[in-house]
Amino acid sequence: MNNDLIEANKYVELTYQVIDRKSGQVLTAVEYPLGYVHGVNEILAPSVMTELEGHSEGDIIEVTIDCNAIYGPRDESLVLTDRIDNVPEEYREVGTAILMENDHGATKSFLVTRVDDETITIDGNNPLCGREVIFKLEIRTVRDASEEEIKHGGKVEPGAEITSGRVVPI
CATH class of the missing domain: 3.10.50.40 (Chitinase A; domain 3)
Known part of the structure; x- marks a missing residue:
């Protein structure tokens, strides 16, 4: 040492x-x-x-x-829940990152945080x-x-x- x-x-x-x-x-x-x-x-x-x-x-x-x-406070408008049928199967696992694009072409990473038989929840807030x-x-x-x-x-x-x-x- x-x-x-x-x-x-x-x-x-x-x-x-x-x-x-x-x-x-x-x-x-x-x-x-x-x-x-x-x-x-x-x-x-x-x-x-x-x-x-x-x-x-x-x-x-x-x-x-x-x-x-560093990241600012949580923004609950970045937490989205949708019917699981609307989401491709490869994204239906907690922890999966999904890159999404808005109407202006800007991209943001969302994380799958919850999945049940009918719905999936994704969160665009930084996990920290x-x-x-x-x-x-x-x-x-x-x-x-x-x-x-x-x-x-x-x-x-x-x-x-x-x-x-x-x-x-x-």
């Missing part, structure tokens, strides 16, 4: 859980270490990235986030809307990033095709 601290241009690998503060339920878990170069790309919410600074390998930290501040969550992060690796890793924002595997982009799970 090294004593490097998380700061700009450090390569960091971590795992995390997103836990509903009220129920204690684990909403999301990333068990395979997620790697990035700190200060080069933001892979998590800015408040989480800020909290990671100054920590080192082996640390476990918890960051509370009010999802209303209205929740307060705890990000529990376990820091697995902290080291100096190579110039190539800094350029690409993460670990560069031999023969891998590099594409740039932001990954923001929350």
Whole structure:
């Protein structure tokens, strides 16, 4: 274990859980270490990235986030119930994502939240809307990033095709 601290241009690998503060339920878990170069790309919410600074390998930290501040309050007009016969069979399972388009061509993802013999309910709110969550992060690796890793924002595997982009799970 090294004593490097998380700061700009450090390569960091971590795992995390997103836990509903009220129920204690684990909403999301990333068990395979997620790697990035700190200060080069933001892979998590800015408040989480800020909290990671100054920590080192082996640390476990918890960051509370009010999802209303990120996604706004729940909008009940985005919760729709329809007769199950009106929905194709492949969408009739709780947890299925359905991409819908409005009259103006804008798309929005809805999640199937309830299915019974006669009806199906879909919800266009982000699943974290209205929740307060705890990000529990376990820091697995902290080291100096190579110039190539800094350029690409993460670990560069031999023969891998590099594409740039932001990954923001929350």
